[in-house]
Amino acid sequence: MPTGIIESLDHEARGITRLDGKTIFVEGALPGEQVEYVCLRKKRTYEVARTERILKSSPSRVTPKCPHFGVCGGCSMQHLDPSAQVAAKQRVLESNLWHLGRIKAEQLYSPIYGAPWAYRQRARLSVRVLPKKGGVLIGFHERKSSYVADMRQCDILPPHVSALLMPLRELISSLSISKAMPQIEVAAGERITALVLRILEPLSAADENLLRAFADRHRVVLYLQAGGPATAYRFYPAEGPKLSYCLPDYDIEHFFSPTEFTQVNFAINHVLVRRALALLDPQPGERVADMFCGLGNFTLPIARSGAHVVGVEGSAELVRRAAENASANGLAGQADYRVANLFEVTPEMLTALGHFDKVLIDPPREGAVELVNSIGEGGPRRIVYVSCSPSTLARDAAILVGQKGYRLKGAGVVNMFPNTSHVESIALFERS
Template sequence: MTRVIVESLNLEAQGVARPLDENGAPGKVVFIDGALPREDVEFQSYKVKSKFELAKLTHIYKTSSSRVTPKCPSFNECGGCSMQHLDARAQLAMKQRVLEDNLKYLGRVRPEVILRPISGPTWEYRYRGRLSIFKIPKGRVLVGFHQKKGSRITDMLSCDILPIHVSNLLPRWRELISQLSIPGELAQLEFAIGEGKTPGSLTTAFVLRHLEPLSAEDQQMLITFAQIHDIDMWLQPAGLDSAHPLHPADSHLCYRLPEFDIEMPFKPTDFTQVNHQVNRVLVSKAIQLLDPQAQERVIDLFCGIGNFTLPLARRAAEVFGIEGSDELTKRAKENAIHNHLGERVNFACSNLFEVTPEVIESWGKADKWLIDPPRDGAMALATALAMMANSKNAEVKDYLPKRIVYVSCNPATLARDVGILVGQAGYRLKAAGVINMFPHTSHIESIAVFER
């Protein structure tokens, strides 16, 4: 056992410390599960590497003022959350510091303005997710998130980040799946929640991924379960495109953005933000920062099903949405028609990880861009813009947007792209801030504004 003062917290919510060696100098870094900054703790290492150690917390001599009692009984085991032992305000401050450190040390830039964090409810916020299923040989069925260490499924009967009606169904799902004919061939249970037809009502859909065909009796049991618990039941026998409703046959979901008079239909397997309340605030803030004018043309990159594209079309003269998935592009077009915006919005499917200056020119000139990439970021876009900014052909520079709003789900790739946009493409980082889309987890969303 070793005693140490914890220095900081890493992105996995592990306490970071450097115990003194025999000469009184700081030794190699130790990552301590469950320890918080400024705590005086005792730890025991369970994995020793040449440059670092992983350790478990064995005793706390001095407790941080930011430590709280985790709400969830499965917190110490479940890998769904890593920060329930840290006060929600401290979580947000830590995420803001991580963003600023990434921009400073990886992007070599500081934003001119730090935006106020965007946050919302800290419990029962997760409106979509994927639960794993595991049938213990000669034992019970588990339905839940993976454990923090390893690939096993957490033995959980509730989850406080899920809406209460979804959490309450976890033990019911265990009972039902154990009664089906192929419990060992059921891989996962995905859920998505949409707004109902009446104000304040919700529609909840579950998608059961099965590796072997379900019997007629299995399907009837699922239909009965859906009827009893007032949920929509979908089946997915293969890839995402194979997902289809079992009951009711006309199952559909939607979420709304009232500020822009947008209703967004989606399938439970479509990518949508997990936190609908924070998404409303995010869309509003992003469009406020981009500030599209009635005469301007805007390009929305990685547009998905149109989460930003359609609200932008309420403000700008024309919006061009580009997405890498054929299926999502199709859904975006359908959503534009659903909202009577077909004449103001165009969509295209294109690989945005292989972008050149010539590709950007083919999109046509645009006053402003909105970028919302996956975790890999938008390096190809940033690099192409840098090449255009440094081109000897003055006409090429006309295709550079004068303002960019970049919504990121990875502060490291954002910082990398910031370094290119500011250091090579001639943009200024006007502002940046965090979005607490996933409270109690280490996941950090952020937003940044660039101007030429």
């Protein structure tokens, strides 16, 4: 059986070793370890393998807290000490910037990180009725599989949400449409916890009574969703507090629907917004753009600074929600919103939005290549880029530095998803 010494981790938290010039990605191995491994898949230039035996263990290896680790696909790094996880993600960011973008940040920012457990305020759980496996399963998918993990607890969810997993199994098994409810979306806010039940068939009157009793017993708000996200509606209780999250530093409360995008980790989001605003440094009288603004996570703090901010987003529904939040927080006069597809933006479209002194960019995984390509000579003097993909950040950074005359002043990781390999980051670009 082959052995190898692990050099580093890749973007999926697999250990990397080399044999006869070929890169071997070893699942379950950590940097500095010597392991025996078994090959799972061979390609011409690389192999994917699984750790069979650890001959020399890393001092950063820890016992995974979750009994489902290794089967459930929700986490991939629970066997690595939380502080070492952050360091590994910083190396992934630096590696992507250099190997894909051929650039280095002038400064590495201190990482943003927090509690590694009970952080996930948002989750999408799959539901399967499998009599041979004990009835109803609710949870994340198993690793690299469409099967649903047999989860009885989840330590990355808030405790009160984790405690709902088994009662939800009982509830769904008692419904007449148990086989027509494939998904439950969870959203925990400041005042309420909402569960969105995806239903493919109508509920019976008895089903509705069971749902109401469950909501009362567990103090949750139930939504029903028969089609796409726009079809979700509040079922029970029909009235009461709404979903929201707060940014206390800016005296802002964001209201949102359980199917609308918000950051999953509210505590880290507080620090991320604070870091982004410090780097952007919006001033009264400046005109600032918030690209891919969503429901206004960064827009309203920018507006609170006294700058005039224009939020741009492709979803008309999110723009409507963002405008409502601006009004609710007394910032309607400081924030404007535009609906625009930023994946198809042109220099002419960007020019039509007017001059911006500074810009914040917070794109999805695809990045913002069309947007950065559209920046002209009169572009903003400062750009703060919040990224959820180090590879697309590196690609876009190469354009900003190599073609648009910006300097990469600094970059650092944001551990929004502890115990997973997901790398978020923040970067500052400035023109001289």
